[in-house]
Amino acid sequence: MSIFSARSLSAVALSVFAFITVAHAASTEMSHDMAMSMPMENHMSAEIYHGQGVVKKTTANSISIAHKPITALNWPAMTMTFSLPESGSLPVVKAGDAVDFTFSQQAEGYQLASVTPTK
Incomplete structure (x- = not known):
């Protein structure tokens, strides 16, 4: 495997890892927002x-x-x-x-x- 191919593979792997990390953070944030849109009767106490x-x-x-x-x-x-x-x-x-x-x-x-x- 050439140095160019190894660097390209490393860059792709790093990009995939970064994308997965950002996607996970976004999905975690989204799940919190979804909980806030639930009807009030689903909350333990309303404000x-x-x-x-x-x-x-x-x-x-x-x-x-x-x-x-x-x-x-x-x-x-x-x-x-x-x-x-x-x-x-x-x-x-x-x-x-x-x-x-x-x-x-x-x-x-x-x-x-x-x-x-x-x-």
Whole structure:
């Protein structure tokens, strides 16, 4: 085998090794991204966000709140309807009450975790 052939073979082997290393790193990174796109119900706990606002309407299973901007989500001030947790253990609030609240994103939308009237 000539020196040229040996060098070419070494270069090809090194290129293949580098490609495999990069491909493995990319596939490992991709698998992490794929896990992040799974529905929220597959996660042990959803991220909890905090907001402040005024209750606009309450029903048996939801509360509509006109909230201030929520910077953690880059949301402007708006009115949103949040579902109540299945436990129904939140304090009673009525339209016009100023509240602090926490919520998380669920598969079916945004769900309140807590709501506290403010004075």
